[in-house]
Amino acid sequence: MDKLNQVLLKPAIQVGADLFAWMQQGGTQGLATALDAPQTLIQRIADADLRGMGGAGFPTARKxxxxxxxxxSEKYVVCNGNEDEPGTFKDRTLLSRTPHQVIEGALIAALAIRACHVIFYLNPHQQGSLREMRRAVAQWQDSPWLEKVAKAVGQPVDLQVVPSSGRYIGGEETAVxxxxxxxxxxxxxxxxxxAESGVRGCPTLINNTETLAKVSHIIRHGADWYRALGVGAxxxxxxxxxSGDVMAPGLYELPMGTSLHDLIYRYGGGMLEGKAFKAVFTGGPSNTLLTRKDLDVALDFDSVRERQSRLGTGAMIxxxxxxxxxxxxxxxxxFFAKGSCGQCPSCKCGTFQLARLLERVDSGRHSPADLAAxxxxxxxxxxxxxxxxIDGAVTVVQSSLHTFPQEYGIAATAD
Structure with a gap:
């Protein structure tokens, strides 16, 4: 098996929630570099082509x-750790096993935008993440680093760990x-x-946990180093x-652009014995399904989008x-029907009706009128x-109808 490019997960094996151990592994070197030239931070992140890892892949530097x-004068940085979508389990690993790189990244972001509030917004169902982040934040509060950041920002900087509502919809940035x-x-x-008007009307930068975890490494080692870790462009x-029907499910840190084939067959050990690959829910369960013809796709935001799907959080079911x-x-x-906040009738009623119709089709009790509906x-x-x-829910339904019409009892049509 190829040697993995572990930037985020390797420290988790050795560091945990101990700040001193994190510093022994090179932690805070990125923050020290950031303190020397905070006015260069946004450009460095842009040069690294860091994207948002929460789903959309939006350029981090633009945010x-x-x-x-x-x-x-009062701004917020929020680490969005509400992770609750089926098949996604990366953020809880970072928060519980290597919280200091997340905190350091958030402090560097605070330096870049001159924020005085840093909030770690975590799913309360992930008790390990809450516990370790609270321990880690307490260590930073007792360290001299927070005072150095405050001096550079020009006002005191507070760190908080705040449990989210625990609802799936609570991870959407305006819901945060x-x-x-x-x-x-x-x-x-x-x-x-x-970013213009967020918490209490103040400018608020909301980044995913994985996004912030990368920041200190980029500032420490440089944009060229980070870009070189990927495959191709x-x-x-x-x-x-x-996850799903593979021999070795789990969390893998690999070069951005690793092929879907390599993820499943080289790193994931291949399909379960006696099983053949059929499809993958890419980036979680709200995107277009990829099939055998897509096994060659490079798993990066742009390449997956070219296949009419999205990389999303990187979940592969x-x-x-x-x-x-x-x-x-x-x-x-x-899941989406239960997770709808109910604010929009079209979403609450629409997801419920979609789920009801799909249950009928699955049980074989459906009529042609159900398929038409x-x-x-x-x-x-x-x-x-x-x-x-609602858009994500419709996307996966439409994809299944188009890609596997025979399962619905519909004759396949030529593309």
């Missing part, structure tokens, strides 16, 4: 730039803002974006949550021949919600 340029303000995590329409490494795609899709749509809902629901929940 930082927007928050840095926003008016206001609503939750931190003490309200129900209802998503809000954008604009304004949180892709930069850096990615955490891939591999592998399904074997003989498994029902409709059954899996029905499970995931049921399923297709009609997929046409009218997209774009009807304040967040992307």
């Amino acid at each position: 930082w730039e927007a928050a840095a340029q926003a008016a206001g 803002v609503a939750s931190l303000e003490g309200g129900f995590p209802f998503p809000r329409k954008k604009p304004p974006f949180p 892709a930069s850096g490494t990615k955490l891939y949550s591999l 592998v399904i074997s021949e003989g498994s029902s795609i409709i059954r899996k899709v029905a499970e995931y749509i049921g 399923l297709r009609h809902l997929c046409q009218i629901l997209p774009g009807s919600g304040r967040c992307g929940l």
Whole structure:
């Protein structure tokens, strides 16, 4: 097996939640470099081509730039650790096993935008993450580093660990803002974006846990080093949550741009004995399914998008021949129906109806009218919600209808 490019996971084996051990492994060197030239940080992140690892792959430096340029002396940096989507388990590993690189990255982000509040917004169902992050934050509060950051920012900097609502929708960035303000995590329409007006109306930078975990390494080693870790035009490494019908499911840190074939067959040990590959839910259960013809795809944001899907969080849920795609899709749509905040009737009612129809199809009790209703809902629901929940639900249903029509009893059509 090839040697893995472990930047984020390797320290987890040796460090845990001990700040001194983190420093012995080179921790805080990135922060020290950042303190010497905070005005260069956004450009360094841009040069590294760091993308948001929470799903969308949006350029991190552009978010930082927007928050840095926003008016206001009181700004927030929020680490979004609400991770709750099926098949995704990367953030909880970083938060519980190597929290200091996340904290250091968040402090560097605070330097870049001159923020005085740093909040770690964590899923309360992940008790290990909460416990270790609280321990780690307490160590930083007792260290001289926080005072150095405060001096550079020009005002005291506070660190907080705040449990989220524990709801799936609570990870959407405007819902994060609503939750931190003490309200129900209802998503809000954008604009304004949180970087302009977030928590209590202040500019708020919200980054995923994995995104912030990479920051200290980039500042310490340089943008060229980070870019060279990727394959082809892709930069850096990615955490891939591999699950489903494979011999060795788990969390793999690999070069961004590793092929889907290599992830499954080289690192994941291949399919379960006697099983053949059928499909993969890519980036979690809300994207277009990839099939055998896509095994060559490079797992980076741009290459996966070219296959009409999304890399998302890097979750890869592998399904074997003989498994029902409709059954899996029905499970995931049921999850979305329960996770809907109920603010948008089209989402709450639409996901419920999709789940109900899929259950009928899966049980063989459906009629042609049910299939027609399923297709009609997929046409009218997209774009009807304040967040992307309903769009993601429709995407995976449409993908299953198009890619596996025979499972629905529909004749395949030529592309």
